[in-house]
Amino acid sequence: MLTKIRSTANIGLTTIPIDVEVDVATAGFPGFTIVGLASKAVEEARERVKTAIINSGFDFPPKKITVNLAPADIPKDGAAYDLPIAVGILIASEQLPDEIVFDLKKQFFYGELSLDGTLRPTRGVLLLALFAKNITGSQLFVPEASANEASVINIPVYPIPTLHRLIQHFVKTKPIDTLSYLPIKDALDSEPPEFDLSEIAGQEQAKRAIIIAASGGHNMLMFGPPGTGKTMLARALPGILPPLTEQEALEVTRIYSISGLLPPGASLVTKRPFRAPHHGVSTVGLIGGGSNPMPGEVSLAHLGVLFLDEMPEFPRSALESLRQPMEDGTVEIVRVAGHVRYPASFTLLSAINPCPCGYLGHPKRTCTCSERQIARYRHRISGPILDRIDLHVSVSVIAVDKLSQSLKNNPNAITSCQAKKMVMDAREVQTKRFANTKIYTNSQMKNKDVKRFCILTPESENILKLASETYNFSARSYIRMIKVARTIADLDHKKDILPIHVAEALQYKQMV
C-alpha cells in the first residue's frame, strides 16, 4: 500500500513542503530504501525508524519498503523526516486500526526519533509553524521538547513525547492536548538586563558612547588596556537597546530555530542577541556556510550585538567578510547546493588593546612590544572596516582607590533602565524622521540622506570644518561625524544639529 505524509524542508530560512511517500510492497525482496537527494542523516533514518517502530510495540514489516522524498531535486538534510517515515510505514503496512481518520494533506509530521521511540528535540519547528499557518486547517505533530517554538503561532500544535503516544492519540485511547496559544506579546516580557550600566565603575565617557551607539545603531570600537571593563561595557549594550518588537522576535527566533540553538522547551528569543565569538573563529563560522548553509555569528547577532573582543587577533579574511553584512544588513552564502540569504543586521562592538601585550601607555606597567609589532598589530584592521565604525572611544585605566570613592549627586550616574528610556526616545525621533524611507537608524543614512536630514547650523558647520582641517578628516569621516552628531542631537531632542552636538561628536573620532 502507498501513503503520502506531509513534512517540510528548510533551505536557509525558506520552507518548502515535502511529501514523504512511503510504499510497502507485497512483492519483491524485503528491503528499505530512501530516495530523493537524502543526506547521510536522512539515509540513517532507516535504522532509527526500524528500531523505534519495533521498540514502540509495532511490527516492522519484512517487505520491500520504498520512501521517496518529493520533490526529488531538493537536497534534504537533518533527522526531521524520521517521524513522517515512521508514521508512513505504520499506515502503509496497515498496522493501524481502520477507524483512524488521517487528514494527511493538512497534517504535518516533523521530528527526530530515538531508538526507543521517543521524539528528540528537532530544529526548525518554528519555520514549519510559520509555513503551516498559511494553510487553513493545518495541524502540527512535532516533538514535545521543541513544540513550544510553535506555540507563538496560532495553529493546533500537538506535542508528541513518543511514537507510541502518537498512535494512542490517533486511536483515541489517550488523546494529546494541543498546545495553548501564547501570543508573542505575552512572551516578550521585559527581563532585567544581564549587566546594568550602574554596575560599571568609572568609564563615564564609554558609557555615554554606548548610549549613543544604541540610539543611532552606530558601530563602536573601544580602545584600551586589558582589565578596564571593555567586556562589561559590551555586555551592558543589549540591556539598553529597545525591546524586540513582535516581528523582530520572530525574525530572530527563526534564525535560532534553524540553527538548533533554542534550548529544549524554549518558545521565543525574547532578548536581543549578544554574540561574542572567540577570535579563533573561521570565516564560515562568522558569516555562515557549510554544504547546507547554516547561519554564522553575524546572523545569530541579527538585531542584536556582535562583540569582537581583541579584534586584531581575528583572521583578516574573517574580518573582511564582515564588510557586506555591515553594509547591507544581510549576508548571502553561495554553495553548490544553491544560495541562501540570511539577515545580518547587527551592531558591531569591538575592543582592541593598544598593543599586542596590552600595556602601551599604562600608567604603572611597561609595554614590552616593539614599534614594529605595534604597527603590525594596528594594521590588521583594514581601513574599510574602521571606516564603518562610527564611534571610537578610549577606555582608560582607573585606579582602584578612585573606583571606591562614590560621588554625591553624580551627574553621570545612570542605570540601564534610564539609558533604555533615552535610547527609546531617540529611536522614536528617528522613526518619525525616516518615515517613508527604508532607513531605521541614523547609522544607516547614506550621503544623500545625510544632506537631507542633517541640518547643521552655520556655527556647527564651522566647527566641523575647523576640526576636519585640524585632524585631517577624510570625506567619509566627515560624514560619520555628522551622523554621530545627529544622534547626539536626537538624544537632546533638538531638530537642528547645534555646536555642542558636533563638539561632542568630535570626542568619538578615529584614533588609530
Add this chain to the structure above:
Amino acid sequence: MHALLDLKDVPQLADLPNPPGQLFFIGKPHKQLFQNCVSIVGSRQITEYGKRVIELLVPKLVFEKKVIISGFMRGVDQYAHRACVENGGKTIAVLGWGIDTILSPEDKKLADDIVSHGGILLSEWQTQRSTLWTFPVRNRIVAALAQEVYIIEAGLKSGSLITANWAIKLKRKLFAVPGSVTSRVSEGTNMLIANGLAKMWCGIQQPTQKSSDDPILHALEQEPLTINQLSRNLNKPIAELGASLSLLLLSGQLVERDGVYYKK
C-alpha cells in the same frame, strides 16, 4: 617660480649696515607679512626639550597673529616652521642658499606647506650654493626682519649666536630659552642669559597667570587628566564636558595625548 621683492615693503632691513641689494622670494607676499615678525632660531640638533618649547611658543605667537621667521635649517628652524604651519600661521623661511636651489623631498614638502599657508621662502641670492659663509650672512636678515628674536637652543659655537649678536646690534628684543646646565645645546642660550645679553623666556605662564575662570582649564592647570577623571573632579555631565573639551582642543588651549588632556 621666484620673483623679486620690493625692498620698500621691508624698511626694517635699512637698519643693517649692509642691507641686501635684492631679495628673491617664492610665495605670495603682501605688505602686512613683514610688519609683525618674530624670529625663532636654534641649533640643528634639536632635543625633545627644544621641541616642547617650540610646541609651547609657536601656537601662542600664531594666536597673536605674528609671522614666524626662521632659517629653514634642520632642527629648531624647521621644527618652528612646521609648528607654525600646523597651527595655521604664516611663516617666512630665509634660506642660506640661492632661491633656485633644488630641495630634498622632505624639505620640498615643508616648503610647499609654508607657501600654501600664505608664507614665503626668501633669499638674497638666485643661484648661490650653500657654503660656510652664506649661513652667517643670511642670519643678519633673520635678525633684522623681526621685532623679537627667540633663541631656543644653541651650543657655544652655534650659528644662532650670530643671529643673537645681530639682534643685539640692531636693538631687537632678544629672548633666550634657559636649559639644563649639563646640556651642550643649552650652553649658548644659558650664556646669553647669564651675561645679561638676552631676556630669559620662561614659558607662557606669566602672561596667562591670571588663571582662567574656565573650571576645566583650571583643573588641568593642576595636573593632566582624562575626560573620565575630569568629570569626576568637576562633577559635570560627560556629554557637556566632552563638547567643551573638543572646543578647547580646537581653539588650541589644550592638547590631548592617548586620552589624557594637558593644558598648553
